[in-house]
Amino acid sequence: MPIHDPHDFPGRLIVVEGIDGSGKSTQLSLLQTFLVSEGYDVSFTEWNSSPIVKDTTKRGKKKNLFSPTTFSLIHATDFADRHERSILPPLQAGLIVLADRYAYTAFARDAARGCDPAWIRSMYDFATRPDLSLYFKVDIDTAVARITGGRISLKFHEAGMDLGLSPDPITSFRVFQNRVLEEYDRVASEFDLTVLDGSRSVVEQQREMRKLVKPILKSLRRTHAPRAGAANTPLHATGTR
Amino acid sequence: MDTHFYGSGLAKLTMGSELPGNLIVVEGADGVGRSTHIELLQGWLEGQGFAVSSTGLVRSALTRRGIELAKEGHSFDRTTMALFYATDLADRVEHEIIPALRSGFVVLADRYIYTTIARGATRGLDPEWLAKLYGFALVPRRVFFLRLDPDELIRRTLRRGGELDYWEAGRDIGLAPDLYSSFRKYQNLMLEEFDRMAAQYDFTTIDASRSVEDVQAELRREVANLLDPTLLTPVVDVSDD
Numbered sequence: 001m002p003i004h005d006p007h008d009f010p011g012r013l014i015v016v017e018g019i020d021g022s023g024k025s026t027q028l029s030l031l032q033t034f035l036v037s038e039g040y041d042v043s044f045t046e047w048n049s050s051p052i053v054k055d056t057t058k059r060g061k062k063k064n065l066f067s068p069t070t071f072s073l074i075h076a077t078d079f080a081d082r083h084e085r086s087i088l089p090p091l092q093a094g095l096i097v098l099a100d101r102y103a104y105t106a107f108a109r110d111a112a113r114g115c116d117p118a119w120i121r122s123m124y125d126f127a128t129r130p131d132l133s134l135y136f137k138v139d140i141d142t143a144v145a146r147i148t149g150g151r152i153s154l155k156f157h158e159a160g161m162d163l164g165l166s167p168d169p170i171t172s173f174r175v176f177q178n179r180v181l182e183e184y185d186r187v188a189s190e191f192d193l194t195v196l197d198g199s200r201s202v203v204e205q206q207r208e209m210r211k212l213v214k215p216i217l218k219s220l221r222r223t224h225a226p227r228a229g230a231a232n233t234p235l236h237a238t239g240t241r
Numbered sequence: 242m243d244t245h246f247y248g249s250g251l252a253k254l255t256m257g258s259e260l261p262g263n264l265i266v267v268e269g270a271d272g273v274g275r276s277t278h279i280e281l282l283q284g285w286l287e288g289q290g291f292a293v294s295s296t297g298l299v300r301s302a303l304t305r306r307g308i309e310l311a312k313e314g315h316s317f318d319r320t321t322m323a324l325f326y327a328t329d330l331a332d333r334v335e336h337e338i339i340p341a342l343r344s345g346f347v348v349l350a351d352r353y354i355y356t357t358i359a360r361g362a363t364r365g366l367d368p369e370w371l372a373k374l375y376g377f378a379l380v381p382r383r384v385f386f387l388r389l390d391p392d393e394l395i396r397r398t399l400r401r402g403g404e405l406d407y408w409e410a411g412r413d414i415g416l417a418p419d420l421y422s423s424f425r426k427y428q429n430l431m432l433e434e435f436d437r438m439a440a441q442y443d444f445t446t447i448d449a450s451r452s453v454e455d456v457q458a459e460l461r462r463e464v465a466n467l468l469d470p471t472l473l474t475p476v477v478d479v480s481d482d
Binding site: 056065068072073077081119126163 | 250303304320323324336
């Protein structure tokens with residue numbers, strides 16, 4: 001099955017995983033800037049963004065129509081559509097595909113919602129196995145501090161509010177995301193995710209991320225030569241804090 | 242009926258080992274008379290004092306609009322399609338079928354997982370993957386397969402002033418340059434899948450080439466045997482309804 005076997009497309013697939021507030025999106029966006037400045041062709045895809053299911057997800061969330069099973073299924077539908085349209089073509093064309101969350105998100109989150117782990121895994125059998133999967137591991141306190149510092153409120157499903165764990169969003173988030181973290185640990189060992197310490201500074205993490213990415217880019221075609229100095233700009237910009 | 246699922250069932254759903262109602266499925270191609278026979282069965286059963294509800298593909302409140310929109314678009318990939326239909330069914334199993342069965346209803350389902358399994362398999366998806374995907378589906382009490390030769394199906398559809406449907410002709414998979422040939426090829430492939438599933442899922446195959454009266458009479462005999470053999474005493478005669 002594709003999710004277990006290395007692909008033979010000319011492109012490279014790099015995915016980031018982690019709970020909300022783990023810093024994965026920040027890191028991926030820094031990596032994207034870096035790779036582009038290095039002369040690579042890069043495309044980006046994000047969890048839960050397919051135009052085909054957007055309406056349905058919105059309706060389901062607004063009217064609270066989702067059960068753990070349908071929530072899981074609609075995300076698999078979303079993923080299948082993006083896999084077909086936004087992941088396979090760039091991989092076939094030899095690009096670097098950066099994915100903010102991948103099937104592993106479903107393995108961790110849907111299992112935390114009570115879906116059968118074997119069922120969830122078999123649903124995503126068709127997913128291309130990434131060349132590099134980075135899991136940004138943080139503890140709940142760090143995640144909560146980052147989210148409440150930056151955003152106004154926690155997202156309903158991200159806090160597991162649909163499960164009725166607690167009427168308080170922060171408490172619910174803690175309970176639910178703790179379960180997600182446990183599942184992530186299982187997924188990380190099962191699928192060989194590279195675990196990064198998400199509590200370190202942005203710069204430290206980015207440096208490690210670039211080090212991990214480098215070997216998998218060997219022999220990959222570039223559109224232009226690296227721009228002198230450009231590569232380090234984002235690092236210096238954020239590294240002054 | 243006994244509560245059995247094809248796989249691990251539905252997450253977070255507590256049910257007894259038995260549901261007082263009965264789930265009866267009618268499968269078959271578009272144009273074989275599924276909806277006519279379901280309507281006739283429903284009227285007959287209600288006349289006998291049974292509470293009856295009917296459900297059909299893509300009728301879920303969650304996904305109906307989304308699937309319609311996706312079918313209008315330019316690309317609806319086979320995996321995405323299978324998952325979207327699975328979402329629809331899961332939503333109806335949880336929100337329509339199980340509640341009705343719990344209240345003792347006879348639920349008549351106008352198609353079930355088998356049509357979507359056949360569609361996926363015809364489009365090259367692994368039947369085993371499809372079967373696993375539907376692990377959340379309740380095993381029906383009985384599945385009637387209205388079987389009709391595709392050539393007869395075409396004549397029947399056209400002489401009623403109907404058109405050969407784009408999706409029912411499998412136009413998305415490029416089987417033939419014209420609609421008629423594509424429809425014919427596609428329906429033959431679908432029939433092969435149904436015949437393959439007939440043994441696996443224990444279908445009761447009904448010869449749908451006969452008159453509505455004959456087919457309905459056979460269906461009523463079968464349903465009576467299932468629910469209450471005394472229903473048969475006044476011999477079924479559709480023309481007297």
